[in-house]
Amino acid sequence: MRSDEYFKNRQIYSDDISGYKLVRRGWFAYATNHLTEGSIGLQDLVETACVSPIYTVFSCSPEVDENFLFRVLKSDELIIQYGVHDQASVDRRGAVRYGDFKKIEVLLPPLKKQQQIAEILDEVDRQISIAQTELRKLVKVFRGTLGWAMERVSGDPRTVWTAVEEAGEVTLGRQRSPEHSEGDFMRPYLRVANVLDGYIDYSDVLSMNFTPAEQEKYELRAGDILLNEGQSLELVGRSALYDGPPGMYFQKTLIRFRTAKVMPRYAQAVFKYWLNTGVFADASKQATNMAHLSAERFEAMRFPLAVPEIQEEVIRSVERVGEVRGHVTSEVAKLKVFRRALMADLFGGGVSAGRSA
DNA sequence: ATGGCAAGTCGCGGTGTTGT
DNA sequence: ACAACACCGCGACTTGCCAT
Numbered sequence: 090m091r092s093d094e095y096f097k098n099r100q101i102y103s104d105d106i107s108g109y110k111l112v113r114r115g116w117f118a119y120a121t122n123h124l125t126e127g128s129i130g131l132q133d134l135v136e137t138a139c140v141s142p143i144y145t146v147f148s149c150s151p152e153v154d155e156n157f158l159f160r161v162l163k164s165d166e167l168i169i170q171y172g173v174h175d176q177a178s179v180d181r182r183g184a185v186r187y188g189d190f191k192k193i194e195v196l197l198p199p200l201k202k203q204q205q206i207a208e209i210l211d212e213v214d215r216q217i218s219i220a221q222t223e224l225r226k227l228v229k230v231f232r233g234t235l236g237w238a239m240e241r242v243s244g245d246p247r248t249v250w251t252a253v254e255e256a257g258e259v260t261l262g263r264q265r266s267p268e269h270s271e272g273d274f275m276r277p278y279l280r281v282a283n284v285l286d287g288y289i290d291y292s293d294v295l296s297m298n299f300t301p302a303e304q305e306k307y308e309l310r311a312g313d314i315l316l317n318e319g320q321s322l323e324l325v326g327r328s329a330l331y332d333g334p335p336g337m338y339f340q341k342t343l344i345r346f347r348t349a350k351v352m353p354r355y356a357q358a359v360f361k362y363w364l365n366t367g368v369f370a371d372a373s374k375q376a377t378n379m380a381h382l383s384a385e386r387f388e389a390m391r392f393p394l395a396v397p398e399i400q401e402e403v404i405r406s407v408e409r410v411g412e413v414r415g416h417v418t419s420e421v422a423k424l425k426v427f428r429r430a431l432m433a434d435l436f437g438g439g440v441s442a443g444r445s446a
Numbered sequence: 447a448t449g450g451c452a453a454g455t456c457g458c459g460g461t462g463t464t465g466t
Numbered sequence: 467a468c469a470a471c472a473c474c475g476c477g478a479c480t481t482g483c484c485a486t
Contacts, residue, residue, distance in 0.1 A: 120460085128459080187468090261449065265480060281479070318450095341449085342479075383450060 112138045115155050116148040117162070124171045124190070131159040145187050157203035160210050161195050164432050196435060206435065213428045220421045227417065231410045232365050238403040239362045242395045254388035257348030257356065261318065261384050262339035263307045265297060274298050278307075278338040279331075281324075284315045287361065287411075289329045299338055307338040312353040314346040315339060316360060318382055325382045326369025328360040344384055355400040358407050359393065 112118050112132040118140050119129035132138050140146070149158050161167060170193050198206070242248055253259060263278070276299045283290050299307060309315075309331045316328040318341070328346075330353055331337070339345060348356055363369050372390055373382040395403070 264449085264482090381451060385450085 112140055112144075112146050113148070116146060117155075117159070118144045118146045119190075120144055129162050131155055145190070147187070147191075152200055153197065154200060154203040154207055156207035156211070158195075160207060160432075161435070164435075165429075166432070167193065167195070206431075210428065210431065213424055213431070217421055217424045217428075220417055220424065223417050224414065224421070227410065227414045231407070231414065234406050234410050235358060235362050235365065235403075238358070238406045239393075242359075242393050242399055242403065245395060245399050247396045248399070249394040250391050251394055252388060253346070253390045253392045256350050256392040256394060257346050259384055259388050260306070260345045260347070262341045262343045262345065263297075263299065263303060264341040274300055274304065276304065276336070276338050278340050279309070279315060279343060280340040281317050281342045284317060284327065284329050284343060286327050286364075287329055287357075289315070289331065289333070291333075294337075304338070308335060309333070309337045309339060309345070310335065310347070312347070314348075314353060314357050314360065316344045316346065316382070316387070318342050318344050318384070325373045326360060326364045328357055328364070330354060330357045344382070344387055351394060352397070352400050352404065354404045354407075355395070356392075358403050361407075363390075 114132055114137070116132050117129065118132065149155055171190075197203070262280075275296045277294045277296045278299075279289065279294065283294060311332050311334075313331040314328055315331055316326055317324055346356065346360075360369075368390070369382055372386050
């Protein structure tokens with residue numbers, strides 16, 4: 090994409106671009122020292138573009154469909170190949186010289202077949218992007234629904250307003266420190282990176298040592314709500330309900346809210362509403378490069394104790410939207426699997442082997 | 447000892463320049 | 467033109483000082 094679109098309000102490229110390389114429409118360019126990260130592209134925006142001299146520029150021969158080749162060059166399989174040819178230098182990353190790059194072998198079906206494959210992949214990608222647009226709309230619907238539900242809460246005369254600390258128990262997690270990085274009681278713990286908007290991501294869980302006494306204090310129970318204590322202003326207060334098994338702990342960048350007075354899912358909806366409407370942002374303190382909602386300020390926030398019937402109403406309306414969201418999300422996941430299977434076929438499919446570049 | 451938060455580190459997606 | 471080397475800005479995450 091264009092540099093000035095990617096970097097809004099600042100110029101990244103040199104003032105003098107006379108040394109830049111030209112890339113015609115249909116040509117490829119890859120960042121010589123970042124190829125292992127998949128930094129390769131097909132120029133299809135304008136007749137002629139230019140890139141920093143660090144890029145290697147090439148075009149393909151007439152028996153190769155560039156859209157097809159682009160898909161292949163971007164595939165996981167080839168990105169692994171790039172790693173093999175990467176020559177690391179002192180710096181963070183090495184480079185893949187064109188001399189090595191051009192020797193990488195790829196399966197090359199007849200031109201007609203290449204075009205078919207590229208079309209199918211285009212279609213799958215289009216479907217994925219439609220579903221993702223749908224998801225974005227649902228996020229708005231969700232906001233609206235939640236806002237409406239919370240109005241019901243504040244409009245109900247039976248709702249009692251109380252401090253967060255009265256509505257439940259607020260605890261900060263255990264701080265990380267080198268002395269806890271090993272020991273006899275290594276236990277998994279959650280941190281900011283795991284607590285996303287409304288759900289917990291377990292794909293990267295770290296562990297540290299928790300003594301039995303600490304385990305008692307920091308163990309999570311189903312129904313606990315975890316909130317981000319500090320981060321950028323928009324992310325402070327992002328929360329999710331913990332519904333996993335015992336044996337999981339949490340770190341100090343998270344605040345735990347444990348309640349017996351209201352339904353946990355209702356409480357999480359309230360926190361989500363606070364996140365949406367900037368209530369958390371207002372309560373946080375912005376330091377030089379990080380915002381913090383302290384446990385103290387959180388405890389003092391005014392929490393609406395709605396009657397059970399209204400709580401259930403909030404949970405139901407939020408869940409209805411959540412269900413549709415779940416369907417679309419799994420649709421996207423399926424399309425991605427389908428796409429991967431197609432690519433895998435291409436690499437294990439035993440079509441005649443050829444060479445490109 | 448606890449917890450608030452300033453400041454540091456590191457990864458990532460980018461960028462250049464210099465010597466041969 | 468290529469190979470090697472070097473840096474930037476930002477955000478995510480960690481460290482550890484300091485006040486209570």
